[in-house]
Amino acid sequence: MALMRAIGLMSGTSMDGIDLAEVTTDGDGTVERGQSFAVPYEAAFRRRLEAALDTAGSIEARSDRPGDLAELEREITIRHADAVEAFLKASGIPREEVGVVGFHGQTVLHRPRLGLTVQLGCGQLLADRLGIPVVYDMRANDMAQGGQGAPLVPAYHRALASSLTGAHAAARPVAFVNIGGISNISYVGGDGTLIAFDCGPGNTLIDQWVSRHAGIPYDSGGAIASEGRVLHGLAMRYLGLPFFTAKERMSLDRNDFVLPEDGAAGLEDGARTLAFVTAAAIAHAQQHLPEKPKLWVLCGGGRLNQAIVADLNVATRHTGAVVLAEEVGLNGDSMEAEAWGWLAVRSLKGLPLTYPGTTGVAEPVTGGVLRTPRTEEGGPAGEA
Incomplete structure (x- = not known):
């Protein structure tokens, strides 16, 4: 062509x-x-x-x-x-x-x-x-x-998977995870099998939380989250929602998840907890895949939130390596x-x-x- x-x-x-x-x-x-x-x-x-x-x-x-x-x-x-x-x-x-x-x-x-x-x-x-x-x-x-x-980007992710070089070239299955307002995953199997779906909230809840409580548009690098702790009760209220317990995967809208009510957490604890929820939702996606990914490639703005990345590293430590798009020669912002x-x-x-x-x-x-x-x-x- x-x-x-x-x-x-x-x-x-x-x-x-x-x-x-x-x-x-x-x-x-x-x-x-x-x-x-x-x-x-x-x-x-x-x-x-x-x-x-x-x-x-x-x-x-x-x-x-x-x-x-x-x-x-x-x-x-x-x-x-x-x-x-x-x-x-x-x-x-x-x-x-x-x-x-x-x-x-x-x-x-x-x-x-x-x-x-x-x-x-x-x-x-x-x-x-x-x-x-x-x-x-x-x-x-x-x-x-x-x-x-939705999602529509997975076919492009499969094309990119075939272009990976170096130590990661043969890593299959590979999962591309876009952490935008909503997180979604594209799974590319060794035989080219393509599976994709939305994982859950990406940055949207974090952005709304820090905007409401700190007057800033987003938590740059996860700096606010780094000062907080995970409130597990609050986290489980999200992870127990029907979206996560259902077998069927549905594409999501920004408004499908609502902010914690005022008073449920302080600024830092709220940001930290919501970052944990984002990472846990991504890791949970493995339950809907035929195999656990050997490589996770992170793109989108959420890849720069160090709290999300750290939590995802912990959650996938027994399966595959977590890398930023730039580490495999891609551009996580423009993908x-x-x-x-x-x-x-x-x-x-x-x-x-x-x-x-x-x-x-x-x-x-x-x-x-x-x-x-x-x-x-x-x-x-x-x-x-």
Whole structure:
């Protein structure tokens, strides 16, 4: 297959900003990872996104945009366009060499039991402003075919697993763990078996906890948690929830877990306990795998929380090694953005994005919606 240069865009459940990454790929086993970039959201805009989660709770159809969600969707799209422009300028990537942009948008509602997922972001507006084709809305077809619409990155993780070199090249099974707002795992077996599912809360509870009690967006490096102790009673209230005791794995929404009530813990103990819950939820995922991983590759912002990593090392000490993505030559910050560029190319070629072992769909299915820049006949560029 011919190679295509793509830019992937990701704004995840942590709602901390836009990650951008360049990949050159055939949408299959050939992946040449390029430059990456990040544009953080300011605190006021993050608060608007968080408020949008409440507004989105009334959505009954994917096209619904109650309240100010339509206005917010346009702003999110323009911010992504501006981020791409900044990336092109900083990286020196010629616009005409970019074949496609993979656009995730901002998830504000994900209800797999209802077959409903909503990502704010207008693919046509983005294509018009950039003058580059855009593939977006990559979860919808999976859900229309009976899948949960998440996670979508595992197929990319499998492609990366085949590129590992050195001491870790032959380590199988390997588990890629993305610790974003929600944690998810991608299991790649020695025979290429691919299994993936959400593990539980990643950073979302920790971020909300320190924001409420310390007025800061996240616990940098786990510094606050390092001053606390694990409150096992509180931890068990989370780990005893039906999500963890059920045999069926369900994809999660940021709002599926609620903060401890005020007074349940002090700042440091709360941060430490919630970090423990994140690590315990990841380790618990082994119960749903055919074999215990010999290698755990951590990516996403949570890999930098030393309390989470330390607890996961303890929980998996009898099975496999825990390493950060950078230790195996990968980029733990840009991996999801890379995946969205890779998935966009894969979508253009009609290749599967999801599988029975990743989203529960009956058979492998492709997905995504292509939008090309409009000519003057199609409408003036920049309209939503």
